[in-house]
Amino acid sequence: MGRTMLYGLLLLLGLTGCSDDRDDGSRAFMSEATIVGDADRGYSCYLDGGGRVVTHDRRLDGIERGYFEFRYTESDWTDAALVGCYIRNARVLPYSVYEIIRPVGTESSGTDSPAGADNREIPPHLSLGQGCFGYFDLHTGIRIANLQNGESIPVEMEMSYDPAEQTPDTLRLRLHYHPEIPAGWPDTHLEYGSVSCDLSALASLVQWSDSVTVAVDAGDEKPYLIRIGRDDLFKPDTGIE
Known part of the structure; x- marks a missing residue:
């Protein structure tokens, strides 16, 4: 049997098999x-x-x-x-x-982290996802894995903001990234994934404009920016009928 004839037979059988399928919805x-x-x-x-x-x-x-x-x-x-x-x-x-980060307010004269951790590290390959329904997502290294036994722990992350730095069209946040490797873990690697930042507590911080730029300071002087609508600062209702 030639290759063309064999292909035609297989195609015919495939179409016949598909026609016998029933869509159960x-x-x-x-x-x-x-x-x-x-x-x-x-x-x-x-x-x-x-x-x-x-x-x-x-x-x-x-x-x-x-x-x-x-x-x-x-x-x-x-x-x-x-x-x-x-x-x-x-x-x-x-x-x-996704783990949830909830921003904590600081004062201009205080330390740059609620935990007093000025020695924050730069999060690797950081990017921001879209903001909606009271959250926005951050993509970076989120867990430290022990290559010897498979155990892993989350990377400690905090988000802070200074109320005095906010303007109606810009929400300024500071990310504190602290990947602490436990003692006795000589061989580790970072596992990458997503965490979410809860913006809903900041919805009434100022009289926000219709469109707001969320600017995240991650310590590396790169601009991490996303645009959201004012309504995106609020979580949705349950909406259950």
């Missing part, structure tokens, strides 16, 4: 999301790209931000008069749960 996708609510009333998962998923999945207990897999069926789409279309009764699998 199951769907899945991955997305970063902000989580509000609880298992009893329901969690609302606000997707960074837009949209909302409602679930009672207790795996979300205590989680505020992360990267998730959402599984649902076509019949789970719901159109509510007040909140629009959303997905209900989804199964949500946390793929990566």
